[in-house]
Amino acid sequence: MYPFALCLLAAVSSVSASTAQTCKTLDAKIPGRVSYPDSTAYNASISSYYSGQERDLNPGCIFRPTSTSEVSQFIKLVTSSGNTQFAVRGGGHTLWPGAANVDGGITVDMRAMNSLSLSEDHKIAHLGAGAVFSDIYPQLTPYNLTVMGGRVPGIGAGGFVTGGGITFLSRKHGFSCDNVYGYEVVLASGKVVYASQSSNSDLWLALKGGSNNFGIITRFDLAAFPLGNMWYSDLSYNYTDSVLSANAKAFSKFMKPANYDSAAMMGMFVYYTNQGFGVSNAMWYVEDVANPKVYDAFTQIPNLGGVSELATVDKVVNDFGQNLPATTGRSYQLTFTFNNPPASVYLQLIQIWEKRITALSKVEGLFIEFLFQPQPVTNGTNMFGLTPGKTDYVLIDMTAAYDNASDDALVESVINDIVKQQRALLKSSKYLVDFIYLNYADISQNVLSTWGAGNLAKLQAVSKKYDPKGVFQTRSPGGYKLFKK
Template sequence: MSQLFWNVLLVAAATLPGVATAGGPSTCQVIAAQMPDRVIFPSDSAYNVAQSSYYAGQARDMQPGCIFMPRTTDEVSRFIKTAGPRNGPDAKFAVRGGGHTLWKGAANIDGGITVDMRLINGTVLNADRSIASLGAGGRFGDVYHSLKPLNLTVLGGRVPSIGVGGFLTSGGMTFLSRRYGFACDSVKGYEVVLASGKVITVTQASYPDLWLALKGGTNNFGIVTRFDVKTYASDGMWYDLVQYNYTESVLQAQATELSRFMKPGAGFDPDAMMGFFFDYAGGQFFLRNALWHTGGVRNPPVYKPFTEIPNFGSSGQLLPVADVVDTFGANIPPSTPRAYQLDWSFINPPAKVYMDLFKIHQDGIKALAAKNIDGIFVEFLTQPQAVIPRGTPSLFGLQTGRTDYVMMLMTAAYANAADDAVVIEGINAIVQAQKKLLRNKGYLIDFVYANYADKSQGVYQSWGFENVAKLRAASRKYDPLGVFQKKVTGGLKVFF
């Protein structure tokens, strides 16, 4: 770069909004001078629009110095080449896609730069339609609808607003996870901008260590701009949302059928994915089953024991995946003022253990409700864990081919930041009691699923020392200066 060009750039940057450092213009100003119309400052109306699009209030409350919205991989590369070498808090950055992760700092930043990937969002099929190239800033609702006319689908989120980038780099539980594993197991290639600004295409053949690390390693190695994922034929899937009266007998029946459903053996159906929701809102408990089946059949027999539990009626339909996602997603609010979430996994236990877990939940929620927390809603979800196909490389520390792993997830939504401490304490008390029960009975496993986890849960530690070592080795090799460890302050870090 010539000295004349650099001087012109400094003059142009000085006229832009933003706080200049003692040594010259801010990083936001420099980026805006290089790439006009890609940087949004707090004084711009689009800034508040972008901030308000995060799902949880914890993310919306953060205030970046500016928001960078690239449209191409080259623009991401130019950003990294500029921001990477600069020092100071204004050169730190966060990377966001769908903005659905709940905890503060996962995909936004105070004072630095938020790289908002949502304009890199296309879906492009290869010649034989076996691979879909997904822009990292896309949302799965749009991806599914683009593939719907072709009777194709991909392993993706189950709510329309879930972002491609965060979902696929954190694992990804999907409708097809009992047959094909986590969504990251379907990724054949990644387009990645490294800390140097170099753009590489990562496959198992070209960069096997980085390809493996990106299967759950989130933002530790670079900015992924494109995912090349396998497509799957789909003529439709069965979806039913069954609601039940909250009674002890119904809970007992659910516990019995959950244990039966998850028992390994000849009854395993790889097309069957379900979720049991034990929710609390407005002073009452609610029970629901979401029943999904990707085999293209109506009223799949595997769910008959659940639909025979006394309920308020069934409305099951055979629908395209895109329509299932829209229908199921309509049950979830578009945003929440505050939220807190934890997940844990275990080996399928007898029905009695499920009932003990449900009792801990009931008692804990009643104690939490006595705190008079404004707008409190708690969702307690039990669902099958993904089944990683045998022979599939993975860093999660899970036994491949195993069908009896179960995942539980507890999410609290509420109105006011003043209640953060009491909600976190109450939910942790419930979850720790449940995990203690499972541990004492020999069912708890270490694995924590990144997409649902809180930052406090030690996600990478739960995958095992050897797998953490592989993540760290990839970080040192492809980001030797630690740009994505030091400058990207949010997200899960492999050097914890």
């Protein structure tokens, strides 16, 4: 018996006959690209997901294409093979189960499609859709260029760009998806198309936030921006009332439109672990300027020290990434957006969090991050429904990491309760914005409905045009789907 057949029999309890046959046929048609449970390649792919929830899923096989032609062949095969379901993954950083993996189906691991080339004028970076930004940045550094990618190691282009993408340059140039010249896309029919402002422009716009609803992207043509050294600082503080008050005042002032500096991006982190509370600020300035004055209100708060450096993007990403684990046991994340309020409101948001979060004090391996950051200043070429050029949107990312699945229900309940109270406070004071950022959201958050009924209708129309049989709505179940079941 062939080795792949043995693997399929071992996994028969969760893999349908249709999926098993599709894996076998795919392996025969494109040799060397399919791996099965318990093989080295399969285990390496599964173990590289960021969250335990995604690592818990076991596809019938994993397909690792190396070309657009192979992706096209896959789509044609899988859509003609009964009810086989599939998922598409890049970096694998989305936390909730099924975002980029599928139990019993076929997972397409795009990471071998990681090419990078520059246009002759160095204004466009042609990026394979499976590329990981922390691998791309060092290749651009010799040219003093960067693209709008992830700020920590391991972030893949596919999900990051199609879900929006927040970068060091986001206050100057918006979301990453605002800066895509074009996409090479394999549609549900297997046809390969190019979507740009002048060709398939409706698809080009829909992919600016529309995630995995329309096809499998195989190449991004991204704007390349000049950037040599940038400034990065990460300072820690004692968790005291005076420090919190000073940070709230500094952040509220930083976010006022009158103080807007397009080169200045930052994150104010309040966090909690089994050892107690903490505060830190990460500050990034995308010009070769040390200790920019725009951050004086933060750096002058009595602190415990930390990083302060002028460095290239690749080094900043690696240095900042040291604050985060390579993977987590379990994870949960919620997000929301609001208009910049007075410092007193920030303190109320922190007090709500502080009062409730101690209910998790006995959760093993706990790390809760409550992040305040500026939302990108969008140019409006996306599907989010946000006001172009608005500089005072604030984005919250509340993420929990912990060890055991037995704590899932408690963690989710507490985090949801905190966010519910915080949103109620902001809504009553008229600061809450009805927008949920896809890349920070949990699957329980009704993301697409917050972008406006008109934008949702546009996305649905594009889906019906380019995927009339609804393959990416029904056969690829991960992500935020356009049509309710």
